[in-house]
Amino acid sequence: MKLVKIFIFFQFFIITLFADVNLYIKDKVVKGEPLVFTLEISGNEIKFPDLSLIEGNSVQEISSSISTNVINSEITKVIKKSYSFIPTKDFIFPSLEFEIDGKKYHTDEKNIILEKASKTKSDIFDLSIKTDKKEFYVGENFILKIVFKHKKDLQIVGLALGKPNFENFWYKQIDDTKRYEENDFSVIELKFLMTPLKEGNLTINPMLLQAQVMDDSFRSFFSTTKDVNIYSNELNFDVKALPSNIKLVGDFEIETTIDKQKVKHGEAISYKLKIKGTGNIDDIPDIKLPIKDVTIYENKPEIKTYISNDKYEGTYEKVYSIIPNKSFTIPSINFEFFDKEQQKVISKTTKSYDIEVEDAEKREEVVLEKAKDENKVLESKEIIVEKISFKDRVMFFIFGVLFTVLVFSIYFYINRYKNIKKEELKPLSKKVKETKTKTELIKILAVYMKIDSRLDELIYQLEKVEDVNIIKKHILKILKELKL
Structure with missing residues (x-):
């Protein structure tokens, strides 16, 4: 019996000896990048802690593997799992508790520091972000270029541009990707349309490009790849506020047209408004016509935009249908914007239109014709009345009844035939x-x-x-x- 107890104790000691927990994690991570940590646990019966949240951040499992080790005829299971999450500030990675074969194990705490991304310096690749200017007004459009260069002989398997974090900017990628060669480098150029949304000193943080390249460090028959994170420079801007009550910045032209200036009562007038130019044309408000005592039907404004010579251009068009009850005036429209070249507010005014409505109730003189005095000659005619006997009257009555019955019979027969035919033809x-x-x-x-x-x-x-x-x-x- 003692030998059995000693054997059981020895077996438990061996299993416990091989039970272990290892945590692999970096103590520094670039802000905005995922922090990856790996857990390696040895044992047979393993209970994991809840890892769904760490420091309020959602944790995702990215890989998992199970293997076995045999030491002194003892089989031990080894579980290896990797997780990732994106921290938002410096924090202490907590101690994790595991239960392995009935015994509790703890990992050590780790102090994690978030570092600011800095431009990657390399002789084989480069990532840069560029603009023509660094001073803008709120709402002013400009083009941001992202330029990636790499050595021609560098074997790149895949490229992935990280999601831009253009805080305090509205942006839209332009479908104008360029590829060309420059000396010993291949170049890829992307463009974004940018609009600052607030005044002050604004910053575009370094952008991340993840590249998967062939790894020549392993000399073997099998090709291997490695992931490389490439960071761009950062850009700082001085954004100024527009003058009070001005939301548009650029250079615009405005014009209006009508189809007629003289109409009948209840007839509609077509009034068209068109604005074209360069600038934040998307921010033009829905323009209303301040006209009383008329009925106005209007379409939503149609805005078309495009990029031309790295400038954001477009047109704003709106059509109004005006139905007046009386003569009136279509007032002029005052359109204001800030011209950066002239450094002042420009005000442009359309012309007004006087509309004449014709009186619909036209009175017509009624001319009464005088009766003509004509001598009418009355002709006397002799009327001969033939007398019909009672017998003839009875015969006429009988024939009339028979004729009526015949007519009704024919009518009902035709009507019924049509209904039957219609029913037959019904799908x-x-x-x-x-x-x-x-x-x-x-x-x-x-x-x-x-x-x-x-x-x-x-x-x-x-x-x-x-x-x-x-x-x-x-x-x-x-x-x-x-x-x-």
């Missing part, structure tokens, strides 16, 4: 839709048995159900396919 689908009961539906469809197996099956189902509406839908669908 089967329409007949099915008009049925009210199961019996009517079966009666109509019975003659169409053996045409389609699906239709036959639905007809058989009709006899077993009370509510035929659902089956009727399926029948109509099949009849539509069969063109019945």
Whole structure:
């Protein structure tokens, strides 16, 4: 018995000896990049802690593997798992508790520091962000270029540009990617349309490009790759506020047209407004016409934009339909924007239009014709009245009755024939839709048995159900396919 206890104790000692927990984690990470940590646990029965959240950050499992070790005839399971999350500030990575083969193990705490990204310096690749200017006004558009260079002989398997973090900027990628060669480098150039949303000193942080390149450090028959993070420079801007009550910056032209200036009562006038130019044309508000005592129908403004010579250009068009009750004036529209070249607010005004409405109630003089004095000659005629006997009257009455009966008979016969013909020509689908009961539906469809197996099956189902509406839908669908 003692030998058994000693054997059990020895076995437990061996298992415990091989139980272990190792945490692999870096103590520094670039802000905005995922922090990856790996846990390697040896044992047989292993209980993991809850790793869904660390420091309030959502944790994702990115890889997992299980292997076995055999030491002194003892088999031990080894679990290796990797996780990642994106921290937002410096923090202490907590101690993690594991239960392995009935015993608790703890990892050590780690102090994690977030570093600011800095431009990657390399002889084989380079990532840069550029603009023509560094001073802008709120709402002013400009082009940001992202330029990636790499040695021609560098074997790149894949490229992935990190999601831009253009805080305090509105942005849109322009479909104008360029590829060219410059000395010993291959160059890829991307463009973004940028708009500052607030005044002050604004910064665009270094951008991240993840490259997967062939790794020549391993001399073997098998090709291997490695991931490389490449950072750009950062850009700082001085953004100024626009003058009070001004939201547009650029250079614009405005014009209006009408189709007529003289209309009849209740007739519509078409009034068109068009603005074109360079600048933040998307920010032009929906322009209303301040006209009283008229009915105005208006479309939503149609805005079209495009890039031309690295400038954001476009048009704003809106059409109004005006129905007046009386003569009136379409007032001028005052349009203001800030011209950066002239460093002042420009005000442009459209012309006004005087609209004349004709009086719809035109009075017409009524001329009464005088009666003509004409001598009318009255001619006297002799009227001969033939007397009809009583017998003839009876005969005429009988013939009249027979003729009336004949006319009505012909009318009803023709009307009934038309209805029968119409019923015969009525499409089967329409007949099915008009049925009210199961019996009517079966009666109509019975003659169409053996045409389609699906239709036959639905007809058989009709006899077993009370509510035929659902089956009727399926029948109509099949009849539509069969063109019945």
